[in-house]
Amino acid sequence: xxxxxxxxxAKPSTSKAELEEGTAFTPRFDEHGLIGAIVTGADGxxxxxxxxxxxxxxxxxxxxxxxxxxxxxxxxxKKGETSGNVLRVRxxxxxxxxxxxxxxxxxxxxxxxxxxxxxxxYRRVEAGADGVALEFVTK
Amino acid sequence: xxxxxxxxxAKPSTSKAELEEGTAFTPRFDEHGLIGAIVTGADGxxxxxxxxxxxxxxxxxxxxxxxxxxxxxxxxxKKGETSGNVLRVRxxxxxxxxxxxxxxxxxxxxxxxxxxxxxxxYRRVEAGADGVALEFVTK
Numbered sequence: 529x530x531x532x533x534x535x536x537x538a539k540p541s542t543s544k545a546e547l548e549e550g551t552a553f554t555p556r557f558d559e560h561g562l563i564g565a566i567v568t569g570a571d572g573x574x575x576x577x578x579x580x581x582x583x584x585x586x587x588x589x590x591x592x593x594x595x596x597x598x599x600x601x602x603x604x605x606k607k608g609e610t611s612g613n614v615l616r617v618r619x620x621x622x623x624x625x626x627x628x629x630x631x632x633x634x635x636x637x638x639x640x641x642x643x644x645x646x647x648x649x650y651r652r653v654e655a656g657a658d659g660v661a662l663e664f665v666t667k
Numbered sequence: 668x669x670x671x672x673x674x675x676x677a678k679p680s681t682s683k684a685e686l687e688e689g690t691a692f693t694p695r696f697d698e699h700g701l702i703g704a705i706v707t708g709a710d711g712x713x714x715x716x717x718x719x720x721x722x723x724x725x726x727x728x729x730x731x732x733x734x735x736x737x738x739x740x741x742x743x744x745k746k747g748e749t750s751g752n753v754l755r756v757r758x759x760x761x762x763x764x765x766x767x768x769x770x771x772x773x774x775x776x777x778x779x780x781x782x783x784x785x786x787x788x789y790r791r792v793e794a795g796a797d798g799v800a801l802e803f804v805t806k
Contacts, residue, residue: 535798548782551801553792564703564716572711577703577767589794621804623787624780628716630788641763643687648762649769653692655728659674662690665760 535586540626548624556627557582562597565629567640570618572632575640576648578607580629592617594631613637674725679765687763695766696721701736704768706779709757711771714779715787717746719768731756733770752776 540554541547547554557563562579569575580588584595584604594607594615608614615633622629641648650666679693680686686693696702701718708714719727723734723743733746733754747753754772761768780787789805 535794537799551790551803553799553801566705566713566716568713572713574705574707574711574713574769577705577762589792589799620792621788622790622792622801623716624782624789628787629792630713643763648767649760650763651690651761653728653759653761653768655674660676660692660728662692662761664690 535589537582537585544625547626553622554626555582555585555622555629556625558627560599562599563627563629565594565596565631567594567615567631567633569640569646570632570634573647574649575633575635575646585629588617588631589620594633607640608636611637611639611642613639615640674728676721676724683764686765692761693765694721694724694761694768695764697766699738701738702766702768704733704735704770706733706754706770706772708779708785709771709773712786713788714772714774714785724768727756727770728759733772746779747775750776750778750781752778754779 538554540556555563561581565578565580567576578596581597584597587595594617596605598605614636616636617631617633619632639646645666651662652665653660654663677693679695694702700720704717704719706715717735720736723736726734733756735744737744753775755775756770756772758771778785784805790801791804792799793802
């Protein structure tokens with residue numbers, strides 16, 4: 529694409545066949561204009577989950593670095609802007625009905641999670657006699 | 668747990684520290700009573716993404732087989748009930764702020780995707796001179 533043309537996304541087809549078996553990328557943003565993004569490392573390990581709006585998705589594709597939309601701060605953010613833990617995009621995929629993204633990244637730094645851990649998924653749900661509790665997988 | 672006591676989930680703590688560093692499992696369902704679930708194979712490959720309500724999550728934990736909530740059909744469903752592609756749960760994790768689940772499963776059958784493919788993520792987003800398009804990773 530030329531540097532001055534902004535990437536935009538076409539409206540999703542109402543045809544299930546086109547959506548699922550076509551080659552047109554028509555991401556299905558939700559009623560808040562957001563789409564969920566699963567982020568994995570190049571090794572496939574799930575690191576985090578966040579949301580993108582159309583602008584974050586456009587910037588992710590154009591710059592090759594993952595951008596998201598923060599629902600709590602109501603603003604666009606580039607992952608790693610302050611922490612240095614930038615996510616370089618290696619591959620971007622979408623699912624059958626194009627309402628979720630899968631972003632495979634190379635993590636520049638140690639941590640994708642704001643707690644300082646590599647992955648946000650550091651606790652396992654364990655069922656016991658008294659109900660369920662979390663057990664740390666990574667300290 | 669005894670067979671006649673139904674598992675329920677406590678209200679999320681308003682303390683960020685408890686939510687992120689505690690051992691109480693207090694899933695944060697959204698305004699529709701749903702929580703997103705990333706499903707991976709035992710090998711870590713991302714297979715699908717779907718939503719659970721409290722009942723689907725309870726059944727998933729109690730039966731060891733993944734249950735979800737269909738937003739389009741507005742009903743609970745057990746994955747594989749008709750297709751036979753049941754997902755046996757090997758590990759269930761949650762993220763730092765407990766608003767997403769990661770379900771590691773053993774897939775009974777060939778396909779987690781309703782299209783017949785193993786994974787729902789069978790198309791890659793490729794940027795070209797004319798914008799973006801999807802390219803099949805799995806036919």
